[in-house]
Amino acid sequence: MTTKHPEHPGGCLCGAVRFVASGEPIGGNHFHCGMCRKDSGSGVSTFFAFPAHAVTWDSKPHEYESSPGKYRGFCPICGSSVTWRKGDDDSFIDFRLGTFDDPSRFKAQKHLWMSTALPSFAGIDPDIEHFD
Numbered sequence: 482m483t484t485k486h487p488e489h490p491g492g493c494l495c496g497a498v499r500f501v502a503s504g505e506p507i508g509g510n511h512f513h514c515g516m517c518r519k520d521s522g523s524g525v526s527t528f529f530a531f532p533a534h535a536v537t538w539d540s541k542p543h544e545y546e547s548s549p550g551k552y553r554g555f556c557p558i559c560g561s562s563v564t565w566r567k568g569d570d571d572s573f574i575d576f577r578l579g580t581f582d583d584p585s586r587f588k589a590q591k592h593l594w595m596s597t598a599l600p601s602f603a604g605i606d607p608d609i610e611h612f613d
């Protein structure tokens with residue numbers, strides 16, 4: 482008998498970028514940094530990381546080097562922000578929570594970069610860890 486790993490399909494708004502992440506995520510956090518705000522146009526960004534080897538792509542995002550060695554992936558058609566990764570570390574890929582077809586399956590563990598969080602997020606989620 483074989484154990485099937487859960488599969489987490491996802492993609493961008495228009496469907497031009499599609500992926501399937503298999504197994505359980507390495508972790509997931511809410512990011513309150515300014516670069517993620519610019520990347521997404523949203524006040525906070527939530528990412529879940531999967532091992533790169535656990536991800537299969539039907540079509541990959543176009544990557545932009547937002548800072549040296551750090552790449553953010555966007556759909557070349559609709560512009561959805563899909564991924565974040567380190568160029569020198571292919572052990573994991575961060576996926577934006579909203580790109581998963583069923584994002585309700587995941588629960589973030591921490592709020593990060595709270596020192597740069599917007600005032601409206603002060604005191605949010607007091608039951609999980611916060612880091613400046």
Ligand SMILES: [Zn+2]
Nearest residue numbers: 493495556559
């Ligand atoms: Zn798209």
